[in-house]
Amino acid sequence: xxxxxxxxxxxDKKELLRLYHEMALVRRLEEEAAHLYQQGxxxxxxxxxxxxxxxxxxxxxVRRPEDHVLTAYRDHGVAIACGIEVKYVIAELLGKAxxxxxxKGGSMHLADVRLNYWGGYAIVGSHLxxxxxxxxxxxxxxxxxxxxxxxxxxxxxxxxxxxxxxxSMVWDLPVLWLCENNQYGxxxxxxxxxxxxxxxxxxxxxxxxxxxxxxxxVLEVRGAAEEALGYxxxxxxxxxxxxxxxxxxxxxxxxxxxYRDKEEVDRxxxxxxxxxFRKHLIDTGAFSVDDLSIEEERVDQEVAEAVExxxxxxxxxxxxxxxxxxxxx
Amino acid sequence: xxxxxxxxxISQALWEEMERDERVFIMGEEVGLWGGTYAVTRNFxxxxxxxxxxxxxxxxxxxxxxxxxxAMAGLRPVAELMTINFAFLAMDQIVNGSAKIRAMFGGxxxxxxxxxxxxxxxxxxxxxxxxxxxVVFAHFPGxxxxxxxxxxxxxxxxxxxxxxxxxxLFIENATMYQSKGEVPDGDYVEPIGVSKVQREGSDxxxxxxxxxxxxxxxxxxxxxxxxxxxxxxxLRSLRPLDLGPAIESLKQTNRAVIVEEGWRSYGxxxxxxxxxxEEAFDYIDSPLKRVAQVEVxxxxxxxxxQMALPxxxxxxxxxxxxx
Ligand SMILES: Cc1ncc(C[n+]2csc(CCOP(=O)(O)OP(=O)(O)O)c2C)c(N)n1
Ligand SMILES: [Mg+2]
Numbered sequence: 001x002x003x004x005x006x007x008x009x010x011x012d013k014k015e016l017l018r019l020y021h022e023m024a025l026v027r028r029l030e031e032e033a034a035h036l037y038q039q040g041x042x043x044x045x046x047x048x049x050x051x052x053x054x055x056x057x058x059x060x061x062v063r064r065p066e067d068h069v070l071t072a073y074r075d076h077g078v079a080i081a082c083g084i085e086v087k088y089v090i091a092e093l094l095g096k097a098x099x100x101x102x103x104k105g106g107s108m109h110l111a112d113v114r115l116n117y118w119g120g121y122a123i124v125g126s127h128l129x130x131x132x133x134x135x136x137x138x139x140x141x142x143x144x145x146x147x148x149x150x151x152x153x154x155x156x157x158x159x160x161x162x163x164x165x166x167x168s169m170v171w172d173l174p175v176l177w178l179c180e181n182n183q184y185g186x187x188x189x190x191x192x193x194x195x196x197x198x199x200x201x202x203x204x205x206x207x208x209x210x211x212x213x214x215x216x217x218v219l220e221v222r223g224a225a226e227e228a229l230g231y232x233x234x235x236x237x238x239x240x241x242x243x244x245x246x247x248x249x250x251x252x253x254x255x256x257x258x259y260r261d262k263e264e265v266d267r268x269x270x271x272x273x274x275x276x277f278r279k280h281l282i283d284t285g286a287f288s289v290d291d292l293s294i295e296e297e298r299v300d301q302e303v304a305e306a307v308e309x310x311x312x313x314x315x316x317x318x319x320x321x322x323x324x325x326x327x328x329x
Numbered sequence: 330x331x332x333x334x335x336x337x338x339i340s341q342a343l344w345e346e347m348e349r350d351e352r353v354f355i356m357g358e359e360v361g362l363w364g365g366t367y368a369v370t371r372n373f374x375x376x377x378x379x380x381x382x383x384x385x386x387x388x389x390x391x392x393x394x395x396x397x398x399x400a401m402a403g404l405r406p407v408a409e410l411m412t413i414n415f416a417f418l419a420m421d422q423i424v425n426g427s428a429k430i431r432a433m434f435g436g437x438x439x440x441x442x443x444x445x446x447x448x449x450x451x452x453x454x455x456x457x458x459x460x461x462x463x464v465v466f467a468h469f470p471g472x473x474x475x476x477x478x479x480x481x482x483x484x485x486x487x488x489x490x491x492x493x494x495x496x497x498l499f500i501e502n503a504t505m506y507q508s509k510g511e512v513p514d515g516d517y518v519e520p521i522g523v524s525k526v527q528r529e530g531s532d533x534x535x536x537x538x539x540x541x542x543x544x545x546x547x548x549x550x551x552x553x554x555x556x557x558x559x560x561x562x563x564l565r566s567l568r569p570l571d572l573g574p575a576i577e578s579l580k581q582t583n584r585a586v587i588v589e590e591g592w593r594s595y596g597x598x599x600x601x602x603x604x605x606x607e608e609a610f611d612y613i614d615s616p617l618k619r620v621a622q623v624e625v626x627x628x629x630x631x632x633x634x635q636m637a638l639p640x641x642x643x644x645x646x647x648x649x650x651x652x
Contacts, residue, residue: 043453043631095453095630106455106629122457123415124387157386158418185387187363193386259362321633325625 011219016286017295019061019218023053023274024299026077029086030249032303033076033093033107037253041311042093045122046107049077051248054273055180056081058221059148059243062229066145068116068134070127072152073108074180074247075120082117084110087306096313103316104324116145124185125155128164128177135173139236146232150178154185156199165206168238175238176228177203180215182247187259203240215245216271219280246271330513336506338480339445340369342487343407345516347377350405353491356383357392357409357445366411367447367506393419393444397426397496400442405491413448413500414460427496428471439494443487449502449540449590450638456626459634461591463539464600466498467567473521474567476500478542480510482565485519493521502540502590522569526578530558533648534578536601537588538564541620541639545588548644559648567597575601576609583614584651588644593621618647 030048037046049056052074060069060081071078079089084100092099093107100110111119118134121127131149138145155161156179168175179199183190191197203210209231213224221243228239246268250257281287333341347353354377355370361384364371374382385392389410396408410416416423423444430438450459467474473495477483483501490497527542528549535545542563549559560578564570579585585605587598598619605617623637 044629045454045458095633101629103630104456104628104633106453108458109455109629122455123418154387158388159390160418186359186366188359188384188386192384256363258364316628316630316633318633318636320630321623321625321628321636 013286015061016281019057020277020281020292021295021299022081023057023218023277024296025086025302026053026057026080027274028299028303029076029080029089032090032307034249034253036090036093036307042107043095044106044108045073046093046253047074047251048247048249049074051268051273052180052182052215052245053077054218054221054277055215055243055245056150058218059150059178059225061222062226063148064145065116066143067229068118068145068147069150070118070131070134070147071120071150072124072127072155073120073122074152075108075110078120078150079110079112079117082112083115084112084117085306086302087309090306091310091313094310094313095315096310097316097320098310098313102320102324104320125151125158125160127151128155128160131175132164132167132173135168135175136171138174139172144233146174146176146229148176148178148229150180152185153179153181153183153190153199154188154193156202157193161202165203165208165238165240169206169208172237174232174236176232177238177240179240179242180245181242182245184247184251184260186251189259198242200240200242208238208240210240210242212242212244215243216273216276218273218277330511332509333480333512334506335480335483335501335508335510336367336369338484338510338512339487339501340371341512342484342491343370344373346488346491347381352403353405353407354381354383355407355409356385356396358385358387358411360384360409365409367503389415389418390422393422393442394426396442396444397422397430397440400440400496401430401438405441407443407445407491410444410446412458412503413446413462414458416444416446416466423466423472423498424469428469432471440496441494442496443490444496444498445501446498447501447503449504450622450627450634451504453629453631453634455629459627461540461589461622463500463567463591464596467570471496472568473497474500475521475565476539476567477565478527478537478539478563480508480512482519482525482563484512485517486521486565488516489518489521492518497521500539505540505543508543522566522571524562524564524566524571524574526560526574527563528559528561530560531581532558532584533560533652534562534575534582534585535559535588535644535648536562536564536575536585538567538597540590541588544639544641545644548641548648551641551645552648557648557652564597570600570604572601572604572608575605576612579605579609579612583612585613586618586620586644586647586651588620588639590639591622592624593619594624596621615651618651620644620647
């Protein structure tokens, strides 16, 4: 990890501030989404990313434009970190025609192929085989990208996970498998569902190089991701990165959270990735409290404008129901 | 008799069967500590314990597969799939396991498994989480597929499902858990594979099941105010499929509409209509009509999703057309 830390130390102030802005933006977006849900403007499921912001932001701050990204349904933070403008995310949450998926996908199905963000998937584990295939296509065509596949701890118990990891080793596929271990799959704690508590041990079983890091520190995530992506790029073979994190909210809106006690959640809240980073930026003298407050106001403004944009956007027209079903219709 | 919800009816059936027979146990995602995603197994974990109310990893293949094995070895597992959409990850175990193990080994094994699965659209859950693919499972000989439309039938049929030695897929509709109906106190069992008249009428026959029953009953009220009385036949079970009462009704009405929530092509309506043309052609005076879902993956947007799902108005319109 030593080399990566050097890289992190040389981060310029602009990038540090961008990272802070992005994490604060994701947090604000999620708070607003919860609010819009309560108002009945968002329907279906809503899986918030609050607490996990450092994972997507740290990881995707070092991806290259040619790297493909896939994740599961907890996808708002990933979408933002891939560069989707927040207004197109909120428009999708409201089911509007201006949403990234034209109002047809909703919260769980954000994607923007122009940004090489290949989508959020709602069937647990189902995108891992897709990631293997996308990596295969790069390799086949002689293209340089790495496929970054993010998934939860719960997803590592399903057959797809094992089939995809194995194939990626057998076929030497350039995939970064990134497990966001937030310690629960819905209400089931990792140790109640997984034979091994360190998820990275599963990669071990496939002879895949791996590591396990703290996901509440955005710079640590960034450093580890840089190293892991470097490995995949150089060798053209997979790497497994387990990032330990925590979701501060329920699994989806409306989760009664009977499976964990408040003290546990409070303990983790002390490791809030945004607070930690904020403190770091101030303690190292990179930024003043005022600098960061200005940034936070910008974030509030940005989300407020995005909500305005989304609310003013039209619903998809009735004929949209029949569109985009077949490629040749 | 007491008026209870569909959720309570299903919950009571499970509870009473677990009290009655120690071999009955539940396994599935979030069935224990959480109390069931739709709160059907609330309090079961505390009462029956972790041995009999087993939280599983997210792994549908092994949920159904291990339940098949346990059933072969003498237990009576009730395997819960959080939604029927996830049954596709267990498809091999259902299709090549549950449905075939008995026949394939010349009757040496029985597979008394119940797979409970929740389906249905209308909740803005998007394309993969809103399906009503009931017919897919009803295609396979060896399976029994039940989909009740009232709390009374839900309770009686779930008990029958647990007691039969055959594999059963028991399909619930997520939008119906709160709907209420009269249910007798204590134990009763409804026969599997017997359809039922849910409303009397002599002008037109509506053949339906599950969510379609709810919609059809409401459509019938609307039609009644115009002087049209619909007889409603609830299939209750898609395999075996009993068309006896439907044919009896047709003898009087000579007109029928078939209502289902799933897609039209190769659907329940297609099967029922084909069999009615084969078995009751002489009683049909007007081409049969089907009311079903528009053939698109369901969109998230609320209005678009509602456009795609069959509505009460669609049933009323279809009835007017066959008259
Ligand atoms: C195949 C499948 N089974 C079950 C579900 C229901 N479900 C949705 S999310 C989830 C938990 C997933 O946990 P994890 O992978 O740890 O991701 P997290 O929600 O913690 O981000 C479950 C069981 C599903 N969507 N797909
Ligand atoms: Mg998790």
